[in-house]
Amino acid sequence: MPQKKPSKQIQSRLDQVREAMRQKSIPALLVAHPADYFYLTGFTGEDSAVLVTSRSVVVVTDGRFEGAADKEVGWAKVRFRKGELTPELVSVVQSARCSRLAIQPEKVSVATRDALRKGLKGIRLVDAPPTLSELRECKSAAELKKIDAAIRVAESAYRAMLKTIRIGQTELELAARLEYEMKRRGSTEPAFGSIVAIDANAALPHAVPGQRRVKKGCLILFDWGATVDGYRSDLTRTVFVGSIPAKFEAIYEAVLTSQKKAIAAICAGVRMCDVDAVARQHIADCGFGERFTHGLGHGLGLDVHESPSLSWRSDQTLRAGMVVTVEPGIYLPGLGGVRIEDDVRVTSKGCQVMSHLSKSLKTAVIDVGR
Amino acid sequence: MPQKKPSKQIQSRLDQVREAMRQKSIPALLVAHPADYFYLTGFTGEDSAVLVTSRSVVVVTDGRFEGAADKEVGWAKVRFRKGELTPELVSVVQSARCSRLAIQPEKVSVATRDALRKGLKGIRLVDAPPTLSELRECKSAAELKKIDAAIRVAESAYRAMLKTIRIGQTELELAARLEYEMKRRGSTEPAFGSIVAIDANAALPHAVPGQRRVKKGCLILFDWGATVDGYRSDLTRTVFVGSIPAKFEAIYEAVLTSQKKAIAAICAGVRMCDVDAVARQHIADCGFGERFTHGLGHGLGLDVHESPSLSWRSDQTLRAGMVVTVEPGIYLPGLGGVRIEDDVRVTSKGCQVMSHLSKSLKTAVIDVGR
Numbered sequence: 188m189p190q191k192k193p194s195k196q197i198q199s200r201l202d203q204v205r206e207a208m209r210q211k212s213i214p215a216l217l218v219a220h221p222a223d224y225f226y227l228t229g230f231t232g233e234d235s236a237v238l239v240t241s242r243s244v245v246v247v248t249d250g251r252f253e254g255a256a257d258k259e260v261g262w263a264k265v266r267f268r269k270g271e272l273t274p275e276l277v278s279v280v281q282s283a284r285c286s287r288l289a290i291q292p293e294k295v296s297v298a299t300r301d302a303l304r305k306g307l308k309g310i311r312l313v314d315a316p317p318t319l320s321e322l323r324e325c326k327s328a329a330e331l332k333k334i335d336a337a338i339r340v341a342e343s344a345y346r347a348m349l350k351t352i353r354i355g356q357t358e359l360e361l362a363a364r365l366e367y368e369m370k371r372r373g374s375t376e377p378a379f380g381s382i383v384a385i386d387a388n389a390a391l392p393h394a395v396p397g398q399r400r401v402k403k404g405c406l407i408l409f410d411w412g413a414t415v416d417g418y419r420s421d422l423t424r425t426v427f428v429g430s431i432p433a434k435f436e437a438i439y440e441a442v443l444t445s446q447k448k449a450i451a452a453i454c455a456g457v458r459m460c461d462v463d464a465v466a467r468q469h470i471a472d473c474g475f476g477e478r479f480t481h482g483l484g485h486g487l488g489l490d491v492h493e494s495p496s497l498s499w500r501s502d503q504t505l506r507a508g509m510v511v512t513v514e515p516g517i518y519l520p521g522l523g524g525v526r527i528e529d530d531v532r533v534t535s536k537g538c539q540v541m542s543h544l545s546k547s548l549k550t551a552v553i554d555v556g557r
Numbered sequence: 558m559p560q561k562k563p564s565k566q567i568q569s570r571l572d573q574v575r576e577a578m579r580q581k582s583i584p585a586l587l588v589a590h591p592a593d594y595f596y597l598t599g600f601t602g603e604d605s606a607v608l609v610t611s612r613s614v615v616v617v618t619d620g621r622f623e624g625a626a627d628k629e630v631g632w633a634k635v636r637f638r639k640g641e642l643t644p645e646l647v648s649v650v651q652s653a654r655c656s657r658l659a660i661q662p663e664k665v666s667v668a669t670r671d672a673l674r675k676g677l678k679g680i681r682l683v684d685a686p687p688t689l690s691e692l693r694e695c696k697s698a699a700e701l702k703k704i705d706a707a708i709r710v711a712e713s714a715y716r717a718m719l720k721t722i723r724i725g726q727t728e729l730e731l732a733a734r735l736e737y738e739m740k741r742r743g744s745t746e747p748a749f750g751s752i753v754a755i756d757a758n759a760a761l762p763h764a765v766p767g768q769r770r771v772k773k774g775c776l777i778l779f780d781w782g783a784t785v786d787g788y789r790s791d792l793t794r795t796v797f798v799g800s801i802p803a804k805f806e807a808i809y810e811a812v813l814t815s816q817k818k819a820i821a822a823i824c825a826g827v828r829m830c831d832v833d834a835v836a837r838q839h840i841a842d843c844g845f846g847e848r849f850t851h852g853l854g855h856g857l858g859l860d861v862h863e864s865p866s867l868s869w870r871s872d873q874t875l876r877a878g879m880v881v882t883v884e885p886g887i888y889l890p891g892l893g894g895v896r897i898e899d900d901v902r903v904t905s906k907g908c909q910v911m912s913h914l915s916k917s918l919k920t921a922v923i924d925v926g927r
Contacts, residue, residue, distance in 0.1 A: 233763065250850030251762035254890060270870055290667065297670050297684075298662035314667075363740030370733030375765055380746045392621040393603065395745055480620030500640055520624060 193228070193262050196329060200227055200322060205241055207318040214285040215240045216315055217276065217303075220294040222489035223319050225417060230260045234272060237263075238279055245279050247272065273299055277306030289315035320494045324486060325508035331532065331541075333418035334487065334510055337374070338530055338542050340413040341420045344368035345544060352555040354403065354428075358383040358396035361407070369413045378412030378419035378491045389425070389524040392481050392516060401555065403429045406523045412491060419491045421512050422542055423528030426553045435525065438517050439548055441473035442525045445515040446546075449483060453513070453531060453538040459501035466515045467499070475517045484512040487530055509533040510541070563598070563632050566699060570597055570692060575611055577688040584655040585610045586685055587646065587673075590664040592859035593689050595787060600630045604642060607633075608649055615649050617642065643669055647676030659685035690864045694856060695878030700788065701902060701911075704857065704880055707748070707790035708900055708912050710783040714738035715794070715914060722925040724773065724798075728753040728766035731777070739783045748782030748789035748861045759795070759894040762851050762886060771925065773799045776893045782861060789861040791882050792912055793898030796923045805895065808887050809918055811843035812895045815885040816916075819853060823883070823901060823908040829871035836885045837869070845887045854882040857900055879903040880911070 193201065204227065208216055216239045218224045224237040228244060232252030238245045244263040248256055256265045268275035280288055280303075288307065290300060292314045304312055326334065348365045362383040369377065384394035385401065389408035401407065405428050412421040425442075427435065449466035463483040470479045482498030487510045495503050497511045505511075511533065516526030529542045563571065574597060578586055586609045588594045594607040598614060602622030608615040614633040618626055626635045638645035650658055650673070658677065660670060662684045674682055696704065718735045732753040739747065754764035755771065759778035771777065775798050782791040795812075797805065819836035833853040840849045852868030857880045865873050867881045875881075881903065886896030899912045 231765070253850065254761040255763075292668035292671060293666055295667050296663055297660065297665050297667055300667050301662060359743060359745075360741050363737045366740060367733045367737035370736060371730050373729060375729075376747075376750045391624040393625075395601070480623065 191262055196327065197227070197229055201239065201244065203322060204239060204318055207316055208239070208241070208289070211289075211316055212287075213289040213313065213315070214287055215280060215283050216289045217280070217295070218291065218319065219299070220291065222417070222493075223291070223294065223323075226323055226489060227319065228260050228263060230263075231255050231417075236272060236276055238276070238283060240283050240285065243283070245283075247275050247279055273302045274306065277303060280307055280310065285310065287311045287313055289313050291315045291319070323488055324494050325506055326488060326510055326532075327508075330418065330488065331510070333416045334420065334530065335541060337378070337413045337415040337418050337420035338422070340369055340372045340374050340415055341378075341411060341422055342542065342544050344372055344374075344413070345409065345411070345422070345424070349553065352401060352553075354401055354555060354557050356401045357398050358385055358388065359398065361401070361409075362396040365409065365411055369411070372413075373415060374413035376414050378414050378421055382408065382410035384408045384524075386523050387521050390518045390520050390522060392518060392524070392526070401428060404432070406435060406525075408524060408526060410526065410528065417489050419487055419489070420530060420542070421487055421491055421528065422530065422544065423514055423516075423526045424544060424546065424551075425525045425527065426551050428553060428555055431548070431552050435523065436548065437473070438475065438519075438525050439551060441470055441475060442515050442517055442527050443546060443548070445469040446513055446527050446529070449513050449515065450529070450531060450538060450540060453505060453511075453533055455505050455507040455533055455535045457505050459495055459497050459503050459505065460499050462497055462505070463499045466513070470515060470517060478517045478519060479515060480518060481516070484514050484528075486510065487512055505533045507533055507535045561632055566697065567597070567599055571609065571614065573692060574609060574688055577686055578609070578611070578659070581659075581686055582657075583659040583683065583685070584657055585650060585653050586659045587650070587665070588661065588689065589669070590661065592787070592863075593661070593664065593693075596693055596859060597689065598630050598633060600633075601625050601787075606642060606646055608646070608653060610653050610655065613653070615653075617645050617649055643672045644676065647673060650677055650680065655680065657681045657683055659683050661685045661689070663690075693858055694864050695876055696858060696880055696902075697878075700858065701880070703786045703788035704790065704900065705911060707744070707783045707785040707788050708792070710739055710742045710744050710785055711748075711781060711790045711792055712912065712914050714742055714744075714783070715779065715781070715792070719923065722771060722923075724771055724925060724927050726771050727768050728755055728758065729768065731771070731779075732766040735779065735781055739781070742783075743785060744783035746784050748784050748791055752778065752780035754778045754894075756893050757891050760888045760890050760892060762888060762894070762896070771798060774802070776805060776895075778894060778896060780896065780898065787859050789857055789859070790900060790912070791857055791861055791898065792900065792914065793884055793886075793896045794914060794916065794921075795895045795897065796921050798923060798925055801918070801922050805893065806918065807843070808845065808889075808895050809921060811840055811845060812885050812887055812897050813916060813918070815839040816883055816897050816899070819883050819885065820899070820901060820908060820910060823875060823881075823903055825875050825877040825903055825905045827875050829865055829867050829873050829875065830869050832867055832875070833869045836883070840885060840887060848887045848889060849885060850888060851886070854884050854898075856880065857882055875903045877903055877905045
């Protein structure tokens with residue numbers, strides 16, 4: 188049944204965005220990023236855009252998404268374009284008879300803005316305030332449930348995949364199995380390209396799975412996530428087949444303690460850079476400061492990397508309801524790397540770790556079949 | 558071993574881009590889209606950018622891609638940023654001491670351009686000519702080999718998946734199996750979110766696999782592709798379990814003949830819109846004109862949707878070496894849809910169909926186990 192009214196959640200988001208528009212005297216807002224317009228309207232089509240004014244919501248899409256539009260935004264005006272998106276947007280904005288149009292500068296290309304400017308003579312283009320990104324940072328109970336579901340799927344798939352590992356399998360085979368186990372549990376797509384990296388390949392924080400094979404004594408780094416109802420999970424575990432070399436035992440403990448200290452430091456009101464510093468300091472104290480080459484974590488939700496950035500570069504403050512990854516790592520070029528990552532919900536009193544896969548040194552040493 | 562010189566292929570691409578820059582009096586070009594800078598340099602890092610001048614190539618990336626940079630662009634200057642990308646780009650461009658900087662308007666956000674403009678006082682920002690997109694349209698022999706490999710993987714995975722279908726399985730389970738079979742054959746990632754759509758779900762050209770189950774007499778539409786060495790394949794087949802209703806028999810034949818006629822019309826020198834018209838006319842003649850709701854096809858390469866667009870909207874001309882999808886479809890809301898898609902290489906004398914999965918009506922009716 189097509190809905191004739193937006194859900195309470197959608198209505199509340201629209202209300203908040205419209206209030207921000209009113210405060211900034213913005214009569215019309217163009218939302219062009221899929222995760223943003225999904226958040227604001229529930230519409231799942233691609234190559235589309237949404238125009239919000241004080242009185243109306245217009246979804247501009249094409250014939251491929253007719254069914255989705257019927258089901259998801261029956262309460263909004265829907266325009267099906269026959270030609271390109273931008274000229275259709277020009278026409279929709281003109282019909283709205285507004286003096287100013289706000290666009291999201293981070294999410295609109297120079298070419299699109301130039302075409303809008305050319306088509307919309309007499310209408311001033313202004314930068315939209317970051318309201319949508321800020322709203323998306325703090326998750327509602329319904330959103331937390333979906334992230335939780337995406338974590339459960341990723342964890343259960345990981346456990347199932349671990350049981351199937353055999354000596355001689357390639358990184359690609361393990362990644363294939365992991366993604367298969369996620370998808371059959373309801374993940375619409377991997378949250379990002381799954382990383383399965385053996386030995387030296389694990390020294391690349393963004394390794395691509397290839398033809399390296401599982402062998403006795405090897406290290407395997409898994410970084411993977413699921414997507415459920417649009418929401419993502421993002422986890423990393425590093426395991427050792429049969430035994431762990433002394434050098435990596437020290438590295439594993441350094442990463443694990445660094446992660447635990449950072450998690451203990453997370454609380455609403457704390458600055459991002461201060462949490463990053465806790466993790467980084469411990470790794471530096473262990474003598475590996477140079478080998479932790481990336482930020483500590485990032486926001487997680489409809490996008491797998493979204494605001495906020497849990498990094499030394501951000502003096503933004505944690506707020507209750509934010510969900511962030513905490514993922515320190517130590518990488519030894521040519522040898523391997525260890526990263527441990529969990530998804531954490533910020534609360535007013537601290538935080539709640541949403542993922543529950545074991546990560547003790549003991550469980551990091553695994554047995555595999557031949 | 559780090560290469561100290563770019564490969565012949567990379568050097569030739571750089572030469573062509575520099576020649577276009579010289580003709581347009583552009584001293585410096587910023588390339589920020591991953592598929593573009595991979596094409597131009599071979600660098601696979603994300604969140605990075607490349608500055609090309611007449612004398613130098615500078616790759617701006619971060620510590621996560623140190624290993625990739627060593628291996629792939631040992632011949633270029635590499636800058637590892639500690640902070641955000643854009644300020645680092647400002648500093649790199651300033652060091653290049655150029656009076657003008659070209660950016661790709663389709664691929665740079667308004668926010669990035671504004672920040673560059675603010676940081677680069679005295680340096681004029683201009684639109685880059687579409688040289689890179691145009692170069693990428695026509696594939697070299699080496700690129701054709703990679704697309705071919707991506708097609709082989711997708712086809713072999715599809716055949717393997719077909720054998721595993723059982724009554725009662727969900728769309729998600731079939732999609733999981735298909736992606737698993739692709740990945741273990743070497744596909745780094747699905748070329749796009751695989752579509753497995755049963756009955757009414759197949760009436761949505763961009764359906765999302767869900768919980769609909771295989772049953773006797775159902776229709777299943779598969780739209781999937783693999784990624785090999787960065788290059789994509791993109792195929793669609795529609796099958797019927799056990800038997801085909803008379804109505805869909807007519808629809809299947811209409812789509813198949815439409816596709817064959819379009820393929821027969823493809824040849825270097827022909828306009829995109831004229832090929833689209835051939836397919837569309839046949840479907841209209843069969844009485845389903847209103848139910849073919851999207852363009853006929855698109856370019857295929859490092860991106861799964863890239864220039865050119867094989868559609869009624871484009872009067873661009875086919876050139877030898879282009880690879881395009883040909884994918885007409887007929888969609889009956891609430892009932893189902895039929896789409897058939899192959900990947901085709903344009904030649905001076907016509908075209909070569911690169912994909913070889915059977916598509917006759919006879920092979921579209923399949924038996925599955927219980």
